[in-house]
Amino acid sequence: MLDNIKDAVRKFLSGSSSYEQAVDEFIKDLQKALISSDVNVKLVFSLSNKIKERLKKEKPPSSLERREWFIKIVYDELSSLFGGDKQPDVVPDKIPYVIMLVGVQGSGKTTTAGKLAYFYKKKGFKVALVGADVYRPAALDQLIQLGDLIKVPVYGEQGNYDAVGIAKRGVEKFLSEKYEIIIVDTAGRHGYGEETKLLEEMKNIYDALKPDEVTLVIDASIGQKAFDLASRFNQASKVGSIIITKMDGTAKGGGALSAVAATGAIIKFIGTGEKIEELEVFNPRRFVARILGM
Amino acid sequence: EIKENDISDIIEELRMELLESDVSLEVTDKILEDLKTNLIGNKVSRSEDLEQLIKKSLKKSLNEILQYNKIDSNLVDNIKKSPKPFIIVFFGVNGVGKTTTIAKFVYLLKKNGLNVIIAAADTFRAAAQEQLAVHAKKLEVPLVKGKYGGDPASVAYDAIQSAKSRGIDVVLIDTAGRMNTDKDLTEELKRIIRIAKPNFRILVLDSLAGNDALEQARYFEDAVGYDAVILTKVDADAKGGIVLSLAYELKKPVIYLGIGQDYENLISFDPSWFLDRLFS
Ligand SMILES: Nc1nc2c(ncn2[C@@H]2O[C@H](COP(=O)(O)OP(=O)(O)OP(=O)(O)O)[C@@H](O)[C@H]2O)c(=O)[nH]1
Ligand SMILES: Nc1nc2c(ncn2[C@@H]2O[C@H](COP(=O)(O)OP(=O)(O)OP(=O)(O)O)[C@@H](O)[C@H]2O)c(=O)[nH]1
Ligand SMILES: [K+]
Ligand SMILES: [Mg+2]
Ligand SMILES: [Mg+2]
Numbered sequence: 001m002l003d004n005i006k007d008a009v010r011k012f013l014s015g016s017s018s019y020e021q022a023v024d025e026f027i028k029d030l031q032k033a034l035i036s037s038d039v040n041v042k043l044v045f046s047l048s049n050k051i052k053e054r055l056k057k058e059k060p061p062s063s064l065e066r067r068e069w070f071i072k073i074v075y076d077e078l079s080s081l082f083g084g085d086k087q088p089d090v091v092p093d094k095i096p097y098v099i100m101l102v103g104v105q106g107s108g109k110t111t112t113a114g115k116l117a118y119f120y121k122k123k124g125f126k127v128a129l130v131g132a133d134v135y136r137p138a139a140l141d142q143l144i145q146l147g148d149l150i151k152v153p154v155y156g157e158q159g160n161y162d163a164v165g166i167a168k169r170g171v172e173k174f175l176s177e178k179y180e181i182i183i184v185d186t187a188g189r190h191g192y193g194e195e196t197k198l199l200e201e202m203k204n205i206y207d208a209l210k211p212d213e214v215t216l217v218i219d220a221s222i223g224q225k226a227f228d229l230a231s232r233f234n235q236a237s238k239v240g241s242i243i244i245t246k247m248d249g250t251a252k253g254g255g256a257l258s259a260v261a262a263t264g265a266i267i268k269f270i271g272t273g274e275k276i277e278e279l280e281v282f283n284p285r286r287f288v289a290r291i292l293g294m
Numbered sequence: 295e296i297k298e299n300d301i302s303d304i305i306e307e308l309r310m311e312l313l314e315s316d317v318s319l320e321v322t323d324k325i326l327e328d329l330k331t332n333l334i335g336n337k338v339s340r341s342e343d344l345e346q347l348i349k350k351s352l353k354k355s356l357n358e359i360l361q362y363n364k365i366d367s368n369l370v371d372n373i374k375k376s377p378k379p380f381i382i383v384f385f386g387v388n389g390v391g392k393t394t395t396i397a398k399f400v401y402l403l404k405k406n407g408l409n410v411i412i413a414a415a416d417t418f419r420a421a422a423q424e425q426l427a428v429h430a431k432k433l434e435v436p437l438v439k440g441k442y443g444g445d446p447a448s449v450a451y452d453a454i455q456s457a458k459s460r461g462i463d464v465v466l467i468d469t470a471g472r473m474n475t476d477k478d479l480t481e482e483l484k485r486i487i488r489i490a491k492p493n494f495r496i497l498v499l500d501s502l503a504g505n506d507a508l509e510q511a512r513y514f515e516d517a518v519g520y521d522a523v524i525l526t527k528v529d530a531d532a533k534g535g536i537v538l539s540l541a542y543e544l545k546k547p548v549i550y551l552g553i554g555q556d557y558e559n560l561i562s563f564d565p566s567w568f569l570d571r572l573f574s
Contacts, residue, residue, distance in 0.1 A: 036505055037408055037505070038316075038506070074447075104502065104530065105527060105530075106389030106390060106500070107389065110420075135555070136429070137424075138424035139419075142419075142420045142424075146420050149420075180501065184455070190502075190530035190531070192530055194529065194531070219502075221387070221500070221504065221506040221507070221510075221556075222503060223503055223504020223507075223532075224313070224316050224504060224533075225530065228531075229502075246473065248473055248475060249474060250506055250513075251503070252506075255504060274388065274419065287564045
């Protein structure tokens with residue numbers, strides 16, 4: 001289905017119709033590709049309008065270079081959403097550094113907490129994990145098993161249901177022991193309906209920890225709800241970065257693009273498998289190519 | 295008489311609504327094409343509001359499509375009537391809610407007077423065994439555990455043997471999450487199914503997922519096949535457009551919806567409930 005961006009470009013270049021018509025055709029195909037990749041529908045229209053304006057205003061170069069020029073404009077506009085084409089800086093700008101992971105149920109927070117700890121440990125940092133999910137059965141066991149695997153200490157309080165207190169005590173303990181990067185895993189939540197109190201809990205953890213960075217962990221397969229969900233999280237505790245998980249599947253990850261638009265946060269990593277080492281620094285160019293199906 | 299021009303604005307508005315509900319592009323196109331064919335040329339009495347008519351007509355045709363989502367008979371009744379043990383296997387991609395859904399299912403079956411055993415055949419993910427152990431203890435049902443890194447099919451097998459010797463009615467097999475791109479894990483799932491010979495296969499899908507949900511549904515249908523779908527996390531205000539895509543493209547029934555993390559948060563699927571939500 002998404003190969004049709006390539007087709008669209010080809011159509012556009014070989015078409016006998018007028019330039020204006022060709023642009024309109026292309027924009028329609030572009031919209032389809034983005035919607036199929038789960039980019040928020042409203043965002044698709046605002047993005048494609050911008051691209052359309054540029055295509056109509058700026059003069060295409062000689063027909064030889066047209067293809068490159070054309071794709072470049074689409075790339076430019078999409079990657080300007082992530083603040084440009086450069087890879088993110090993932091090394092903390094201060095020490096100690098506290099990262100709090102948040103996200104919807106099952107998005108991959110706990111697994112990603114382990115992966116991040118391993119990533120920074122390999123870079124030579126003294127890393128620790130705090131388990132503040134008091135709801136999911138065996139959430140703490142899961143984090144402890146991951147911590148054991150990579151030899152990173154885990155703080156948690158089995159049987160205590162005060163997530164705020166646990167998070168606070170864990171971070172304080174590791175700070176006093178001179179740990180450099182402390183990663184806090186929290187419970188899954190979406191915050192709608194019955195779950196408003198869970199969103200409040202998250203805000204309370206945030207207020208208690210004042211983390212250096214809140215990371216939204218988002219499943220590559222998430223659909224149209226991504227925009228609204230990310231906005232809610234961002235309102236409760238300002239999101240600074242995003243990690244997209246499960247990029248080893250067939251999902252395009254357009255929901256993450258919506259989350260970027262909703263929060264203004266940058267994407268730092270992607271998860272590419274269940275194993276602890278399957279975490280990669282985000283590459284904007286490759287991601288845009290995936291969303292466009294190229 | 296209705297002409298194409300009269301309805302194009304409303305059709306575009308509906309297109310937005312369907313797309314924003316995660317109904318796939320193809321299915322949205324098909325639904326709206328059908329709607330147009332039904333409407334154009336029809337006479338409409340002046341008193342009748344065109345928009346209302348169109349919405350009513352759409353609801354009616356969607357309701358027809360959604361009949362494919364209905365299952366012929368109630369699963370619990372089916373289990374009660376069938377020879378024992380009745381074996382059900384749950385599968386799907388990572389993190390959709392398989393394990394939690396199994397716990398909810400135990401609760402439902404117990405309420406219906408059936409006794410249950412769980413096979414913890416996820417021997418891969420960290421604390422997958424412990425997670426089910428907590429549920430089994432709370433729900434007071436036996437659990438057959440496996441060793442991490444061990445063979446999941448033999449966990450399923452052991453649970454079935456145990457059910458036979460203890461006269462247990464239902465065996466619920468939890469499997470590890472697996473991506474629809476992973477060939478080895480697909481082979482593993484096939485092996486579990488070959489050995490367990492389940493009476494019923496359930497694909498678990500996340501209602502928050504967008505277009506990939508249909509991709510998953512197609513993949514698992516081709517790879518192993520399933521009898522019904524359970525859609526989770528519907529409480530996350532998700533419209534769950536996958537329900538329509540499933541009906542339209544695969545004619546697969548949706549039997550239950552997960553609407554929260556508690557045991558009682560599993561409800562039977564009802565097309566009209568879904569339609570109201572779609573247009574809310
Ligand atoms: N294939 C794949 N699976 C992943 C990836 N990241 C996480 N997972 C899997 O996704 C599932 C859910 O991961 P968890 O880490 O338990 O998710 P969570 O967000 O902590 O879940 P809750 O605490 O219940 O909200 C597990 O099966 C993980 O192994 C990834 O990048 N690729
Ligand atoms: N809000 C909500 N959360 C749910 C629902 N169903 C499951 N969850 C949550 O989703 C998360 C993942 O659920 P699991 O049952 O562990 O998912 P799984 O498919 O077994 O995951 P893996 O085995 O790692 O692939 C947990 O936090 C569950 O509590 C639901 O209907 N609503
Ligand atoms: K998910
Ligand atoms: Mg977790
Ligand atoms: Mg599970």
